[in-house]
Amino acid sequence: MPNITFHTKHIFSALLLFLVFGIQAFSKDIKQCDLLIQNGIDAMWEKDHVKSLELLTEARTLAEKNHWYKQLFLATNNIGANYYNLLDYGEALNYYLESYTIAVKHLEPKYEMIVLNNIAILYSKKKDFEKANEYFKKAYDIAVENKDEVKIGLYAMNLGNVANETNNLKKARDYFNESLPLLKSNPQFEILAKMAIAENDLLQKNYNQAQVTAETLLKTTKDLNYHDIGISLLMILSKSNFEQNNLDLASDYAQKIFARKPNLETKVAVFKLLSDINQKKMHFDLALQFKDSIIKAERELNEINNGRAFENNRVKFEIENYKKEIALNEAQLSNERKIFYSVLAIIIIVVFFVILTLRNLSVKHKQKKLIAERNEQIISLELEKKKSDNLLLEKMISEKETASLLEHEKLKNEIEQKNRKLSAKALYLSGRNELIEETLQSLSKLPEISNNNLLTNHIQTLKSHLKTDAEWDSFITHFEEVNQTFLNNLKTKHPKLNANDIRFITYIYMNLSTKEISSMLNITAEACRKRKERIANRMELSSEIPLYDYLSTL
Template sequence: MTTKRLHILRFGLFSMPFLWLMLGMPTLNAVQGAERPAYKPFLFTNLKDTAADRRVEAARALSRPCRKMTEADAMRTIDDLGKIAADLNDLALQCAVFDLRADYYSVNRGYNQLSTQYYKKAVELAEERKDQMLTGIYQHRIANYFALYKKNIEAAQYYLLSERNLKETGYKKVPGIGNIFSETSNFYYALGDYDGAREYLKNALIYQTAPSRTRINIFNTIGLTYRNTNNYQLALNYFHEALKLAGQLHDTIWIALAKGNIGSVYVLQKRYKEALPLVREDYVQSVKYNEGANCAIAMLRLAQISLSFNDVKLASAQLDTANQVLSTTKENVLKERIQYYELLAQVKEKSNKPTLAEHYLLLSEQLKDSLMERDNVAAIDRVRLKWTKEKSLEDYNNLQIKTRINSYKQYTVITVLLLLMVIGVLIFNRQRLKTRKDKEILAAELRRLDEERKSAENALSDYTENLKQKNDIIEGFKTELERLQYAINDRTLTENLDRMMHAHIMTDDKWDEFRKLFTKVHGNFLFNIRQRYPAISATDMRLMALIKLKLNNREMAGMLCITVDGVKKAKQRLRKKLNLADNEEIEDVVNTL
């Protein structure tokens, strides 16, 4: 059963901002005209007489009214707690002061930089005082904060750091370690990392030994992780454990929850006769406790069972009820709505209404696209988190290996083990040096290629600019030549001037020089032209290369020793060879090559 009631029971172990938002309670910014409590100067006075191991817990309980104060009054009240913490030289309480400031801004502003900074200050203070256990605890609390606001990568990093510090401290020494494991499991469960969630839940069982709702919830959630990964037998084992413990505690809510989950597995296994009484009871209890979403889920299962018995009329009525509930619930019921349309399509098919059946199947497929899009985002997060976790675990395992090697010194084979350790270190160092050297070689090669590319770009730019300058000179020569042809009858002189004017023309030799520079910068451009347009002539290729360099018609005319009109006509011929449409530009085609 995945109802809001179950989520509250499961997530209830989170820090108060989690519960505050998950219950739909308004933040102070959302409360209009509500009377706020005033500054309380003696709120924390009695903490001085409280046992050291209970001060933080007591301070958190006393500070709850601060959430509804104005910012000035809240900070002033927490300042009083800071003075008490300093007077008592209580590091845990000093860290809690930062934590409570962060909590105030989180409740009132959601995700914000002030909360982030204060949570980090709590961690930094614990690290500065070299208290590994407090460091781990406050790393866990900032992880909860990031998880609440879907900052999943940051949350995963802090969860892993916290786990490492608390493990090295010794889990048995950490107060509330069972709750910490449960909260961490909720993070991975929410992201669909059921294997990761299950690992933390099983650790939580070790430290939540007393019969309680918390222990029932752990059994039940482990069952959900197995059910969600299609391991139905193990799921049933854990659901039965939850049901057994709920029976011992006479907890009617959890009895109904566990039975509903057992029934859900039976439905998945198509054991409909066994599922029917359990799912029916699940529905009754959901109605009793006004659990809208779960009412719909149970009713959809009942409709599925009715269809398996070919009771189309009953299934149709049950789907009508499910639709009414789904239409009024505020929870995310996308999966349930998909199932509703699929079952309704089956009802219409069995009622000889194939057109309606096809219509409802189409609706379900459209919703599946939306669900897939949402799941793809979650899948990307899981991949990123998996990489983060594996990287962190790899680093941690390397440290653990060194620690185990050191512990072998007490055995009689100390000499051999020390030798192996030395060899291992040498191999490790050699590999590290080799890796470092490979990285340096690769970096040097990349720098060399980058420098070559930049050099080629500069050379091509200089070459092109030089040609442009020559064009300007040649234009002057043309004007002067025309004047001299009228003023001077010396044919030899005018021919020499004409040869000077054409000295810059892109001859075959100059084209080869130009092509070498161009290819270094623009890679496979010329090759791609040949592959895509095999009928293109050498002259067309030169024109396309100049277009690639974004030269204007006058500059191209000068370089190709033709008129501007000649360039325009060459472009028109090129357009025909490239089979371009009227709305296509040569420049756009060239830039795609």
């Protein structure tokens, strides 16, 4: 009996040491997970997205395995932020929705607010303002429920911006008036709210008030680069002066925007504004130059988007490889643990076998029972191995499915990019023809035009720039390459359509306005409308079904 007590004390001591070391290991693991997340966030701000995604993926795997929901939320949410910065909004939305589920099930309301705001911003970027309003409103309601004044003000401002975008100006003003006093503790947010109010005044045609507010903020704001505040204020000033026919001043403000190094999307908006200003000033040559600048900027933007799409796919491919390496490391670690446990079990069995030879029958009976329990543990380990193998197989299947989805997304992106190029070319032809026609109309009103050979030659030159059949042939060739299925279905279902009908339908399918189509075909808007009705009748469509909606179904 003394020997049994002695061994029992040793067993309890060993268990106590195991418990202490286990707690230390747990604490070390969770700190390591937090460090991975922080390093991943730092890499994201440094725009090293591959490294950031690798670190955050490793942290996410560790957190998911140990059910650390806060760390799992932070890792998942910041993976979504990486894809947002890479302009891969679809992938970003998937991770944001996953982090939202984690926040709702396991975390405090403040985490739910964070991801709801991220989702709403994402929908705003995609111009889906209905969804953006829905998620901003959810975040706002949670902030109100938790009496978080700064967050209430911030989300109210975001709701006001969405209302501005959807031209619900009175509702937008109510949100801004609510947010402004709540954001006084945060000067940067307060400036954004005041700027949003100026934008609201501009939309409500209170041009003087919008101009005064923008000029004041431009003079008093210290950091004009924060959220491109300087660019937004100059744009408000330019637009307000344009609407008041202060065209020279509007042009000066628009030109100042270029000094602040705007992105290509902003450049396109500025070029369009300058084109409108010069067209209003009857400076048609400059207006044409700025329209050409729009086309050039949009082409550069498409090239950048193509590069980003390639970069996104490359990042996803590398992350998938990294996940595969993690899975292999986990499998190797699991095998090592199994070997360790097997060796440990063998040692224990041998020790107990020696004890069995030295003790009486009662002790032998107890030792046999212990051996049986150890055998059950071995069987459990084998079952765990089979489970691990099944999980590995599932991961391999998941990786193949992901590769297929990537290929599908790549093809989809290529089609969208080609359609954007076609739309840009069509709109360019429309704008060019419209401007040339307006110029010809202005010149034709001059009484001395018939006696001036120089003006007559200029008019003939302008007429030569109108769209030709050769340009249409080039356009339809590119359209057929991108939308072959649509044209085949159209010709099959409606064989009575001639080439001119198909040409007209192509422009409608690209969602061009009646004004743009009439300009490209060099006909009046009324003739364009009647032609649309004749084609609908020839296709035997009901008058209740819009032609564009029907074409979309093909």
